[in-house]
Amino acid sequence: MALEPAITDLEQLKSHAEVACLLSWNAAAVEAAKFDRHELSIYVERTGLRGACATLKNDASLQYDALSDVTCVDWYPSDPRFEVIYHLFSTVTKKRVRLKVRLSDDDARVDSLTPLWPGADFFEREVFDLFGVRFQEHPNLKRIMMPDNWEGHPLRKDYPVEGYR
């Protein structure tokens, strides 16, 4: 099972219903897409995230009705620094798609998905706690893992694994 090269060309990826659906919804909001190791990732523009999720959720044939996971990757020191990653799952078609939003260090904020899926609550709090990414309109954006008086965000790459901060 040799690895196949990743496909990053939007034109080629239009054969995936998810990409086609988002492009027809708002082509300006789709920044890029990638099909690698049988997994589809779509980079979405920050302000279009909630709309993109709602589109995928309400599309009659795709029906991405469950939010599996929200997480983040810190690409310090490159800019944009953060990638917030959303894994959507459809309990009807049993397919998965990954949405990504790139955020810069000085303005790391993105719309919360709690209006669409209340279950995004804990996931977003975790990302806020460990990476310091703000989720706008989140009803209770507080630390969840670390103590409330903790300084810094432990999963950032400039935070040491051991020793003094």
Added chain:
Amino acid sequence: MAEITPTPVLDAATDQTLVINMGPQHPSTHGVLHLLLEIDGETIVRIMPDIGYLHTGIEKTCEAKFYQQVVPLTDRIDYLCPMTNNLAYCLAVEKLLGLEIPPRAQWLRVMLNELTRINSHLVWLGTHALDIGAMTVFLYCFREREQILRLFEAVSGQRMMTSYFRIGGVAIEPPLDFLGRVKEFNDAFPEHVDEYEDLLTHNPIFMIRTKGVAHISKEDALALAATGPTLRASGIDVDLRRDAPYTGYENFKFNVPVATEGDVYARYLVRVAELRESQKIVAQALEGMPEGPVKADAPNVVLPDREKMKTQMEALIYHFKIVTEGFTVPAGEVYQAVESPRGEMGYYVVSDGTAKPYRVHMRAPSFANLQSLRKMCEGRLIADVVAAIGSIDIVLGDCDR
């Protein structure tokens, strides 16, 4: 630097309500779960879980380890299903590497994974029944669990932190007559499930404590990111073993138990039915267990056999290189989800092309399922909280990581 927000203490809304703490030290919270309850008499007005007491930063630790060194860390996330966590992580890295796993290793993985599910469900059943007041079931469940732990010890050398699945296969060929011992246990197991069911399924006290209690609707369970038995008991038929088969589950025939009531009793029925289904999968795995190697043919990833290492120079060099500098993984990212006893256990692994993972994220089922607790408990009695916590089967190590 983020602003620091104060401790999430609930303010009692009116003079009529009282805020109390349940946990972190409480026998029915299955670990160190701290719940803030706002109560009006015996009725719950609001409930807020406060977690993080067991946060050990495993995701951060992973970033400082070689790929193969992360396997033992994954055991420690969820002490009731170490093999499931090993499996999810190994599958993710194998997907990143594009590695093919020999059939015997796959079947061993399926078999042990189902034994792990039985193990986990037995602990759940015993402690859940104990919470509700049935003492006997606990003793019976732990009797069988002990047998499973002995099997794990035989195959991996450890009772709980097994680390038996490795990247590229399993650690070592199981000892002689191991499969015979599994068969002996497995053949006797359905009778034991009958025993548990005799004690609980039609027990009027158990039914009063669980039927209609902590109800959650299909829509709410899905919206609150519940997975696994918690979701299936509300009527959504999703099981990743069947819907997104991994490690050879497509070769096995089993049913996915689903209930529609969405209460504690439905979740109990789903899990007990899963015990029986897992037993069937183990029986099929024993019957069709293929012969052959238990490790992939990838000398730069998989440690060589001891024998080879001592007789062949090349094997020794590979061994030395893997142990001292690890192996590199092509850059990319992968999300691999498996059906753990609690729900969807997902590993999101990002590689930047070096020998250490750039990021490992665990999508923990306990963490996500805990969000349903609020919907289940508000407006109900305090005593039902205990039944509700038990019924979503959380492991706090999994929750806090």
